[in-house]
Amino acid sequence: MRVLAIDTSNLVLSVAVVEEERVLAEMTTNQQKNHSVRLMDCVSELLDATGTAPEDLSGFGVANGPGSYTGVRIGVASAKSMAWSLNVPVIGVSSLEVIAMNATGFSGLIVPLFDARRGQVYTGCYRSDGMDAVRAQSTEQIILLREWLPLLRDLAQGEPILFLGEDVRLHRETIVQELGNQAQFASPAFNHPRAAHIGYVALRKLQDGGNAHELVPEYLQLAEAEAKWLAQKQAGAVKE
Amino acid sequence: MGDIVMKKTYTSRYEKRIQQKYEAHRESGAPTYILGIETSCDETSAAVIRDGREVLSNVIASQADIHKRFGGVVPEVASRRHVENITLTIEEALTEAGKTLNDIQAIAVTYGPGLVGALLVGVAAAKAISMARGIPLIGVHHIAGHIYANRLVQEMEFPLIALVVSGGHTELVWMKEHGQFEILGETRDDAAGEAYDKVARALNMPYPGGPHIDRLAHEGEANVPLPRSWLEPDSYDFSFSGLKSAVLNTLHNAAQRGETIEPANLAASFQDSVTEVLVEKTIRAARSHGAKQVLLAGGVAANRGLRERLQARCEAEGIPLVIPPFSLCTDNAAMIAAAGFIKYEKGQFEGLDLNGVPSLSLSEQ
Numbered sequence: 001m002r003v004l005a006i007d008t009s010n011l012v013l014s015v016a017v018v019e020e021e022r023v024l025a026e027m028t029t030n031q032q033k034n035h036s037v038r039l040m041d042c043v044s045e046l047l048d049a050t051g052t053a054p055e056d057l058s059g060f061g062v063a064n065g066p067g068s069y070t071g072v073r074i075g076v077a078s079a080k081s082m083a084w085s086l087n088v089p090v091i092g093v094s095s096l097e098v099i100a101m102n103a104t105g106f107s108g109l110i111v112p113l114f115d116a117r118r119g120q121v122y123t124g125c126y127r128s129d130g131m132d133a134v135r136a137q138s139t140e141q142i143i144l145l146r147e148w149l150p151l152l153r154d155l156a157q158g159e160p161i162l163f164l165g166e167d168v169r170l171h172r173e174t175i176v177q178e179l180g181n182q183a184q185f186a187s188p189a190f191n192h193p194r195a196a197h198i199g200y201v202a203l204r205k206l207q208d209g210g211n212a213h214e215l216v217p218e219y220l221q222l223a224e225a226e227a228k229w230l231a232q233k234q235a236g237a238v239k240e
Numbered sequence: 241m242g243d244i245v246m247k248k249t250y251t252s253r254y255e256k257r258i259q260q261k262y263e264a265h266r267e268s269g270a271p272t273y274i275l276g277i278e279t280s281c282d283e284t285s286a287a288v289i290r291d292g293r294e295v296l297s298n299v300i301a302s303q304a305d306i307h308k309r310f311g312g313v314v315p316e317v318a319s320r321r322h323v324e325n326i327t328l329t330i331e332e333a334l335t336e337a338g339k340t341l342n343d344i345q346a347i348a349v350t351y352g353p354g355l356v357g358a359l360l361v362g363v364a365a366a367k368a369i370s371m372a373r374g375i376p377l378i379g380v381h382h383i384a385g386h387i388y389a390n391r392l393v394q395e396m397e398f399p400l401i402a403l404v405v406s407g408g409h410t411e412l413v414w415m416k417e418h419g420q421f422e423i424l425g426e427t428r429d430d431a432a433g434e435a436y437d438k439v440a441r442a443l444n445m446p447y448p449g450g451p452h453i454d455r456l457a458h459e460g461e462a463n464v465p466l467p468r469s470w471l472e473p474d475s476y477d478f479s480f481s482g483l484k485s486a487v488l489n490t491l492h493n494a495a496q497r498g499e500t501i502e503p504a505n506l507a508a509s510f511q512d513s514v515t516e517v518l519v520e521k522t523i524r525a526a527r528s529h530g531a532k533q534v535l536l537a538g539g540v541a542a543n544r545g546l547r548e549r550l551q552a553r554c555e556a557e558g559i560p561l562v563i564p565p566f567s568l569c570t571d572n573a574a575m576i577a578a579a580g581f582i583k584y585e586k587g588q589f590e591g592l593d594l595n596g597v598p599s600l601s602l603s604e605q
């Protein structure tokens with residue numbers, strides 16, 4: 001089975017074509033944020049490079065957030081539309097989990113994070129599950145980094161905590177202040193998502209369905225206007 | 241310095257498929273079915289039309305109820321709904337038309353102007369389906385779509401003048417032939433629909449306020465003096481912010497004097513000012529450009545006051561007026577597919593690098 005996988009949820013654009021035993025092609029850039037312009041040309045190029053007709057694909061995988069709202073939407077809208085038009089399944093994979101998969105085999109907590117401004121991060125925490133997967137240890141959330149770090153210390157029970165993601169460098173000082181050398185940092189080569197990982201999660205889950213219509217982004221946050229409206233509603237200020 | 245010549249030997253499989261499909265279809269002489277996609281604001285819409293004229297389906301997933309609670313369209317909320325609805329809406333349009341993607345010759349999508357996050361969803365979906373199924377991709381300007389809604393009602397005759405009025409636009413467009421647009425005038429501040437919404441809010445009416453003002457105006461008398469914004473004598477541009485301020489001042493001054501102004505009369509006077517300027521500039525443009533037809537398009541085309549006044553003036557001038565039914569005046573994908581058909585006939589397709597362009601101009605499309 002051949003699967004096409006996509007991640008456009010942050011600055012990285014990554015596309016891969018994978019089969020059970022082999023990654024046939026993978027392209028990743030980490031510089032320009034013009035995913036809307038480049039994504040489908042990259043897909044076209046990778047399909048041609050691997051001699052794959054779109055009809056040869058058994059399914060799609062896509063990072064469905066959290067991340068940049070627009071970036072996540074471009075990936076999800078593209079993947080679900082391709083999958084729907086070819087009548088094959090599409091599997092959404094957490095954008096955080098994709099990065100955590102860079103550290104399969106690590107013994108300790110794996111903590112991917114994206115900056116979410118005002119001291120907050122989108123984050124989750126994982127443990128390696130054999131050499132080919134990671135298992136979530138908590139739900140993914142948007143949280144103040146200062147509140148997150150003590151929680152991680154409890155979860156880690158003395159084991160090392162590996163922080164992953166392009167934005168880790170923005171927060172490295174805070175992390176080290178709180179966790180000392182329990183905190184570990186990886187080579188830059190482990191900090192960006194690789195679509196091939198998404199391809200393998202998708203391959204495992206394709207049998208479960210993956211209806212294109214039902215695939216939606218996981219923003220982990222309401223739109224600002226919705227959040228305000230809900231708050232007002234709870235305060236009894238507005239009626240539905 | 242001369243231009244260089246670069247020989248390129250690689251053509252993508254996608255480009256070859258598009259070329260073959262187009263040639264085969266043009267040779268066959270079979271009818272053309274175009275799938276339209278529109279997500280520029282708060283309606284997720286998909287449609288199938290035949291030969292640029294006949295609507296087979298026109299599905300609109302409206303978000304109006306969601307945005308009502310915010311008192312206007314919230315871009316982030318609209319974009320989120322588009323992603324949720326997009327493939328469902330497209331599937332429904334095909335099913336209703338009794339077609340599958342195998343029957344579709346081209347996908348026409350709105351790529352501007354509009355809310356960038358909203359546009360991107362439709363553009364991403366259109367490109368993805370185009371790539372996956374080897375179906376030619378056409379980019380359509382939203383206003384061109386509004387104008388071509390008229391072709392779904394009656395054949396266009398050139399030259400023509402189109403007045404496009406909605407919550408987002410107020411444009412006077414001259415067309416010499418199919419696919420050629422020249423903007424004669426546009427609003428310098430608020431769109432006409434926007435002015436309606438603001439005045440409606442001042443009169444404590446719910447969003448969107450246009451239909452409420454229109455209804456109220458018919459119950460009142462236009463006896464409150466309000467300005468007409470003609471701008472320079474030869475200008476076809478519009479300006480509605482001064483009028484809006486005059487309405488607010490009138491209300492404010494009356495309140496200070498302890499008087500009440502009959503809302504119906506104020507609505508009638510406001511509507512009178514807006515429609516007089518819109519209609520007179522349209523008629524002047526039609527006369528000076530020898531128009532064989534006047535088209536009214538956009539959401540505000542549903543406004544009874546505007547329709548009646550334009551109807552009367554066009555009759556007096558002997559210029560045929562075309563107004564599409566309400567369902568084709570508000571944002572919909574059938575009009576996008578209709579405009580796309582003109583580009584299909586010329587073989588004007590977009591590459592997979594098509595982007596959403598929030599401030600796309602009509603003349604460069």
Ligand SMILES: [Zn+2]
Pocket residue numbers: 382386406408538539570571
């Ligand atoms: Zn419109």
